[in-house]
């Protein structure tokens with residue numbers, strides 16, 4: 110285990126995690142106004158109409174796959190009847206569909222962003238960095254999968270990468286697990302870690318605003334003018350909060 | 366009975382001269398910023414015409430408002446909650462910026478600073494989206510005064526619903542102006558469609574607002590509003606809409622558009638309504654019954670039972686008094702001359718209109734008849750189907766009866782008051798023919814024609830017990846990109862792209878903000894080489910031209 114191993118597979122991920130968590134908290138606390146998906150749909154919709162849903166549904170599937178593959182221990186899956194064979198089939202087939210959707214989507218989105226002047230001009234430096242990183246993560250991940258899982262004999266990442274991640278999460282990091290992982294998987298992991306590092310400072314924060322509460326809340330929302338002071342607007346002021354009047358002279362206390 | 370108060374507006378269309386002062390003053394106050402250049406919280410349309418955004422009334426296409434389903438319940442026309450979430454990655458019913466228009470500015474500098482040449486200099490239009498030269502082909506009121514309407518008016522969705530063919534020959538048609546703001550609906554579909562719950566109706570005065578901090582830019586409100594009165598700020602990525610100038614309303618002052626209206630045709634006042642009755646009224650089966658249903662939701666502020674219920678619900682005494690003196694209540698519920706815009710959208714809009722009598726009067730006058738004679742006017746209202754049907758398409762879901770009733774009252778007032786003005790005895794029969802008394806006629810005349818400031822605006826102050834917030838100068842929305850920006854305060858957020866100075870939409874600012882032109886297209890900057898407008902400098906990087914070049918030997 111070299112210093113590099115520790116730096117890359119322990120220090121860097123923990124720094125990224127810390128920035129990810131603290132960054133989100135700080136941004137949520139101080140930059141609500143900047144917290145948005147910053148859609149460019151009004152500029153252009155012909156390409157976006159296809160690209161955006163493809164990418165988003167694809168990446169959601171990819172996310173689901175990663176949760177199953179990385180966070181759920183192999184033994185647990187086997188306990189509920191998902192054998193190695195079935196897992197491999199599922200990961201390959203579903204994974205391919207998801208990857209195709211995601212890649213086609215992001216390619217469309219990037220072409221659109223570059224070739225539509227209105228969209229291009231609304232693109233910030235941070236957007237470009239984010240797009241480059243996101244593309245790198247996806248490309249490295251796909252190359253690794255195609256090389257080892259589809260064309261090759263199959264690389265058993267559930268014995269190395271997955272326990273490494275779980276180790277990180279529970280505070281028992283083991284960098285040796287990552288030392289001999291194939292190069293493209295390593296690249297994939299490193300680029301993803303960088304993406305997490307930058308995440309809170311990009312528009313990707315909109316991921317955490319998925320408005321699931323909409324399914325349950327009442328349609329019409331009422332809010333009071335100022336929730337801190339009950340008794341505003343047409344409401345009667347609360348006791349002690351009545352409007353202060355300018356004292357009238359005859360009621361003023363005159364020193365005797 | 367749950368009594369709530371609603372600040373509402375009425376516009377008397379006969380008086381609108383289409384000057385757009387309201388739109389311009391509103392824009393100066395609220396949308397004079399990058400990102401909302403194309404946005405007019407207040408706009409004035411010439412009707413017949415296609416409106417702004419183009420054909421916004423075509424709900425088959427835009428899917429705004431509510432629809433009544435087979436079970437008699439209301440659902441959003443654009444789809445329910447699940448469908449909204451499934452479509453969150455791409456809103457299928459969102460108007461593009463070109464449905465409004467591509468915003469532009471002119472290269473004004475060119476006019477004063479161009480070097481001497483044989484041709485006179487031209488201020489070319491520049492797109493505010495790309496910075497390039499553009500040809501202007503559409504705008505917020507392209508068909509102003511029926512300009513080019515032979516070409517475009519056929520697209521007017523109201524004309525399509527009418528039984529009679531309307532010729533758009535200039536000499537034969539009619540026209541009037543329709544100023545529009547957000548309706549501050551009682552049953553707002555924009556609020557219902559917001560996945561983040563960032564839009565809300567204020568409990569105190571019913572003003573519908575967007576919480577700029579809570580908005581995540583999903584854009585569902587833009588589609589869901591049938592009046593297309595929520596707009597997407599393409600710079601900040603947040604929704605913005607008419608605020609009914611609530612910082613003014615809270616101080617008991619009228620909105621900017623009302624205050625500056627040249628025709629003095631806008632009225633502001635309270636309506637008390639029963640919030641528990643709104644949904645049932647909006648779900649009534651027949652579109653033609655919606656007007657009466659909405660009138661039924663309003664409560665009589667003089668009724669002791671209503672007053673008691675209002676007090677029980679925490680409405681203060683001065684607000685009840687204001688509701689009793691409200692010009693809105695008089696025109697909607699007592700005189701019944703005001704009508705809602707498109708009640709068939711079932712959002713229960715709260716900006717109502719007094720339909721214009723002018724299309725009728727104009728025809729009478731053009732035939733040389735007496736345009737102030739009651740009998741001539743009544744006969745014309747019966748006979749002139751086209752304007753009446755058109756008005757019905759706007760204000761009563763196609764039902765001509767309430768339109769006729771309202772127009773007849775206006776006509777009766779016209780001839781009743783003429784007798785008085787000419788010094789003869791008023792003819793009580795005229796008043797009686799529209800079910801009113803002479804006293805009522807005169808009171809209505811005072812409200813509509815004399816229209817004193819204090820009669821037009823009956824606005825109770827907000828009960829704001831923290832006086833600091835009532836200060837006119839401080840506005841919590843004074844942030845970069847925020848609708849109220851323009852205050853002196855420090856507004857640069859940690860992630861903001863530009864410092865928090867008000868940015869007007871000019872070519873200079875556009876370039877300043879963009880820095881270099883990435884697209885390799887023509888640069889718009891050097892209209893006047895070496896000149897820098899310090900007023901536009903946002904305090905960022907040192908722009909070229911700020912200091913003379915180092916090697917130039919020119920004296921300082």
Ligand code: SF4
Pocket residue numbers: 546547548549550553554555556573589590591592593594595606712
């Ligand atoms: S008119 Fe105003 S309140 Fe009504 S739905 Fe549209 S934005 Fe909402």
Ligand code: SF4
Pocket residue numbers: 380381382383384385386387388409542544625626627628629630
């Ligand atoms: S300012 Fe008044 S008269 Fe002029 S367009 Fe606006 S509403 Fe009409």
